[in-house]
Amino acid sequence: MPAGVFKETYGEEIAIFRYPIHYAGAALGLLFALMLPILVGPYYMLLAVSFLIFLVGTVGLNITVGLAGLISLAHAALMGMGAYVTAFLAEKGVNILVAIPVAGLSAAALAFILALPSFRLKGYYLAMASLAAQFIIEYIFALIDPDQYVPIPDEAKYLGGIYLGRGLPLYYTTLAITIVSILTAVNLGRSILGRAMKAVRDNDVAAEVVGINVYYVKAIAFTIGGFYAGLAGGLYALYSSGIGWEGFTxxxxxxxxxxxxIGGPGRIVWGSFLGVLLVRTGWTLLESTLADLIVSYVAAALKYLILGGMIAGFIIFEPEGLIAVLRRFKEYLRLWPYSY
Amino acid sequence: MVEANILVGALFQGFVLGLIYALIALGFNIIYRVSKSINFAHPALILLVGYVALVVSRQNGIAAGLIISLAVAALAGLVLEKSLAKPLIGKPPVALIGATLGAFYVIRGVTFIVGRFEAAALPLQSTYYSLGLLKVSTNDLVSMAVTGAGLLGLILLHNKTRIGSAIRAVAEDAEGAAGYGLPVSRLMTLSWILAGLTGALGGLALSLKAQVNPYLDFYAIKAFAASILAGLDSIGGVVLGGLALGLVEQLASIVLEPYLPGIGGHIAFFFLLLILLVKPYGLFGTERIERI
Amino acid sequence: MAQNTKYIALIVLVIVVVAAAAFMFFQKPGAGKEEAPEKLTVKIGVLTDETGPTSDVGISYAKGVLAALKYFNEKGITTKDGVKVELSWVKRDYAYNPTKAEEFYKEFRDKYGVIAVLGWGTADTEKLSDTIINDKIVYISASYSAKLTAKPYNFFVPPDYSTQACIAISWIASVKPGAKIALLYDHKVAYSRSPIDAIKAAAQQLGLEVVADVDLPLKATEADAERAVLQIVDKNPDYVWCGNTITSCSLAAKAMAKQGLNAIMISNVWGFDERSKDMIGPEGYGKAMGVSPFIYPAIARQQNIPGINLVLEAARAAGYSDTDVNLRFLQGFLSAWLLVQAIERVDSQALMDKGGEALKEVLEASCQGQAFDFQGLVAPARFCPGRHIASEQAYLVLLNENGEFELKGPQSAPEGIDCAQITIQAGG
Known part of the structure; x- marks a missing residue:
């Protein structure tokens, strides 16, 4: 019996399920996700839907920022692109389940255009270019949506007579799309393309020297990130009765x-998971908890102090993101009772 | 055809606002140079300065407001450096970007405690002066004086003093500078304090020109874009970028408004993207920036 | 391989079982009908903006709402048939983020089972206006958009923005026939744009001339305000309509004084209040006014309007000082008061059986029946099915040369022109 888990082939080393705990974790996680509506009731189920929507979007940005190292400040605009395309198609009578992938593709197309500056720019400059893109797209949204409200017709949200925009069907539809997109993202990280992205992130000159087409990789990283943002926008249109541009600023x-x-750039699934849980859902839960506990203005200030403090604290003590804490804990469990 | 008085007024106001954008953009620039990071706490700092100035100057007059907000901003810069930038030295720049995002939320919370997010004007009595076609108010003069002094002071410090050249050395190559015996750590602290001070001056002028309100940080994010318009590596470039942002905003609003409603606040970003695509190092920047 | 297939089959089985269980769990019929108890509890959601971009007014509004709920609750509320009602409310700050507003709305609905929401801004109210029809939840907002008047479950105490704007136009026509009007508003923002078509139509009908239509950003600086004012100066308007919020409008008033434009600026209800005095400054005294369906608390106290004593009493009981009671506080107070009055008119059995729908019905019963009265603080409100325009009356408040607020009116909406309808038809 070997003292630990040893891999004999490279295939085993990069497999999704490398340790028994991965099987157990995946099975339990899936079970938990499926049973969530029973466990927590309708409100938290819908909060989970909103969580999943932003998780899909964040996974996309994590590919662009975390894997390929390209800072983008235009992700909400891409999400808006997806939402508006969905709204437009739904208005035309297209079923929302068809509209959502199309939304992803159109946001990907937009993201490809946004990737053009990244061919020449890095870091601070790229952040600036995407900031400009965000403002420009926001302006275009304002032109095409002067009422700041585009309703999503309910007729588009049916599948075989089941209304997908509410309750359990909404949750399971969102969950299914989320799981598929996350699995795709995980596989992307393990593929040649994913490794090429990491190479570009870590040293683009070296990457080019070993024969990676840096332009191509950067463009793809943006495009895939945009696709996920578009999916998130489409899901948001499914979840919501209408959209307006002030949601995508x-x-x-x-x-x-x-x-x-905050969650951990480059840790596509768990990093994004923790990031959304802390920043977005965390804000909502903090408000719900604090508003019931203490005087309103203290609660108002406190949620910013707690959230910001947690973010800064985690990054300082755990710059690789929250996920590193969990990884150490997992290692500890795996090796227990020995220390190494 | 645009009439002369509209043009003169818009140019002047664009210039005044451009100086504010420039000073706030320099705050971003200073941090970028020493810490290679985008300081997302800077917009929140502008908000904090606005409310500190408001609360103090209501009680004790605008001069006290200026002094206290300078002190608060310098302190905030110091705290940010000690608590965020220092522990994260040697970590990838994204870590510091994330940490300053956290600080953004914290400072917003602190600002809420200080000012309760009311909307109000700084108590400064306005007098109007007429210079031909141009009308100038006390607000214009004070904010020009504040931003002008800030910019001038910073340029002198940066170009003419030993501290300035030491900071430039650190920005260029921190390890090399340490090798020459420069107190890198202290110079970094100083840079963060300087960024806080420029934020205070810029924020104060902004509070005069836009009044104090809960979305002051929005202008600071706009100013962020100015920091690159003309190139990151010289203070002159950032100043030019800020001025360009202010002027373009006003002129575009007048000229393009009939065709594109509400274009003013966004036009600068079309230019920015264009410049980045055509001349990625900015209009006047030197060409050896990091790029592939 | 075989092992993998087994795993997958197992997982699929588990998914099917769990999903089926979940569906069955949710299909459970609701709790059976109860006998009419002696005391009913009505759950209310309060959605506020205390830390977002509109928090400068959102905080006061929220204080007003909470003070009213607390006050009426302690005073005792009974339904039409004499059953005691206790209010229980949940407050959430959504920081003007529409996505978060939606999350909290779902919390109200699914976790707390509210039947009424006291909401806030245009973004969240309009976004939820279709959802609340399905959920049968009455939504009383601080957004007075004309589009909401056609929605069955949206209510608000004053006339809508378009009707308010038309009231201002008709006031102008009565003081200065043939006056020239310039329009300043954010051309990109739905809130600012919403009354513009109605204003233009009303001005034409009443023989006024709209001489300029210029963009003034909602997030404006002095530079923006001056540019906008310079563009209208040579058109010599007599009146300037400002359709933004208070910062933008007070900067516009300042810019008018600076550029020597001798016109009077009229702002909509969110563009002008007690703070305008300091925010505009002495140079704008006598040159700025606001439309307000509500009597400012300070003026109401001078004039001994009966309702203000109630508001002050409630404010003191909730621990607020008299200076906290400003226009925004009053607006929040009245929104909650409307809800309380609706509860007092409802039948307890109907309230238990139909929840929000029962409240909607009594609110709409005021169309032919008795109006909701606010003891002189705002015109009595009637809501007709499909047309929730509470009244067609508002005041104009002038910041006069001495820096005091002076009440003009009440002025009624112009005859023969349906301002709300114009806005509804103009926007999709």
């Missing part, structure tokens, strides 16, 4: 970036 993009950086 720069504040949204900054929040997205925050979720990636």
């Amino acid at each position: 720069l504040e949204g993009s900054i929040e997205y970036l925050g979720m990636v950086l």
Whole structure:
């Protein structure tokens, strides 16, 4: 009996399920996700839907920022693109389950255009270019949506007689799309493309020297990130009765970036998961908890102090993101009772 | 055809606002140079300065408001450096970006406690002066004086003093500078304090020109874009970028408004994207920036 | 391989079982009908903006709402048939983020089972206006958008923005026939744009001339305000309509004084209040006014309007000082008061059986029946099915040369022109 788990082939080393705990974790996680509506009741189920929507979006940004190292401040605009395309198609009578992938593709197309500056720019400059793109797209949204409200017709949200926009069907539809997109993202990280992205992130000159087409990789990283943002926008249109451009502003993009950086850039699934849980859902839960506990203005200030403090604290003590804490804990469990 | 008085007024106001954008953009720039990070706490700092100035100057006059908000901003810069930037030295820049995002929320919370997010004007009595076609108010003069002094002071410090050249050395190559015996750590602290001070001056002028309100940080994010318009590596470039942002905003609003409603606040970003695509190092920047 | 297939089959089985269980769990019929108890509890959701971009007014509004709920609750509320009602409310700050507003709305609905929401801004109210029809939840907002008047479950105490704007136009026509009007508003923001078509139509009908239509951003600086004012200066308007919020409108008034434009600025209800005095400054005294369906608390106290004593009493009981009671506080108070009055008119059995729908019915019963009265603080409100325009009356408040607020009116909406309808038809 070997003292630990040893891999004999490279295939085993990069497999999704490398340790028994991965099987157990995946099975339990899936079971929990499926049973969530029973466990927590309708409100938290819908909060979970909103969580999943932003998780899909954050996974996308985590590919762009975390894997490929391209900072983007236009992610909310891409999400808006997806939402508006969905609204437009739904209005035309297209079923929402068809509209959502199309939304993803159209946001991907837009993201490809946004990737053009990244061919020449890095870091601070790229952040600036995407900031400009965010403002420009926001302006275009304002032109095409002067009422700041585009209703999503309910007729588009049916599948075989079941209304998908509410309750359990909404949850399971969102969950299914989320799981598929996350599995795709995980596989992307393990593929040649994913490794090429990491190479570009870590040293683009070296990456080019070993034969990676840096332009191509950067463009793809943006495009895939945009696809996920578009999916999130489409899901948001499913979840919501209507959309307006003030939901896709720069504040949204900054929040997205925050979720990636805080959860752990490059840790596509768990990093994004923790980021969304802390920043977005955390804010909502903090408000719900604090508003019931203490005087309103103290609660109002406190939720910003707690949230910000947690974000900064985690990054300082755990710059690789929250996920590193969990990984150490997992290692500890795996090796227990020995220390190494 | 645009009439002369509209043009003169818009140019002047664009210039005044451009100086504010420039000073706030320099705050971003200073941090970028020493810490290679985008300081997302800076917009929140502008908000904090606005409310500190409001609360203090209601009680003790605008001069006290200026002094206290300078002190608060310098302190905030110091705290940010000690608590965020220092522990994260050597970590990838995204870590500091994330940490300053956290600080953004914290400062917003503190600002809420200080000012309860009311909307109000700083108590400064306005007098109007007429210079031909141009009308100038006390607000214009004070904010020009504040931002002008800030910009001038910073340029002198940066170009003419030993501290300035030491900071430039650190910005260029921190390890090399340490090798020459420069107190890198202290210079970094100083840079963060300087960024806080520029934020205070810019924020104060902004509070005069836009009044104090809960969305002051929005202008600071706009100013962020100015920091690159003309190139990151010289203070002159950032100043030019800020001025360009202010002027373009006003002129575009007048000229393009009939065709594109509400274009003013967004036009600068079309230019920014264009410049980045055509001349990625900015209009006047040197060409050896990091790029592939 | 075989092992994998087994795993997958197992997982699929588990998914099916769990999903089926979940569906059955949710299909459970609701609790059976109860006998009419002696005391009913009505759950209310309060959605506020205390830390977002509109928090400068949102905080006071929220204080007003909470003070009213607390006050009426302690005073005792009974339904039409004499059953005691206790209010229980949940307050959430959504920081003007529409996505978060939606999350909290769902919390109200699914976790607390509210039958009425006291909401806030245009973004969240309009976004939820279709959802609340399905959920049968009465929504009383601080957004007075004309589009909401056609929605069955949206209510608000004053006339809508378009009707308010038309009231201002008709006031102008009565003081200065043939006056020239310039329009300043944010051309991109739905809130600012909403009354514009109605204003233009009303001005034409009443023989006024709209001489300029210029963009003034909602998030404006002095530079923006001056540019906008310079563009209208040579058109020599007599009146300037400002359709933004208070910062933008007071900057516009300042810019008018600076550029020597001798016109009077009229702002909509969110563009002008007690703070305008300081925010505009002495140079704008006598040159700025606001439309307000509500009597400002300070003026109401001078004029001994009966309702203000109630508001002050409630404010003191909730621990607020008299200076906290401003226009925004009053607006919040009245929104909650409307809800309380509706509860007092409802039949307890109907309230238990139909919840929000029962409240909607009594609110709409005021169309032919008795109006909701607010003891002189705002015109009595009637709501007709499909047309929730509470009244067609508002005051104009002038910041006069001495820096005091002076009440003009009440003025009624112009005859023969349906301002709300114009806005509804103009926007999709």
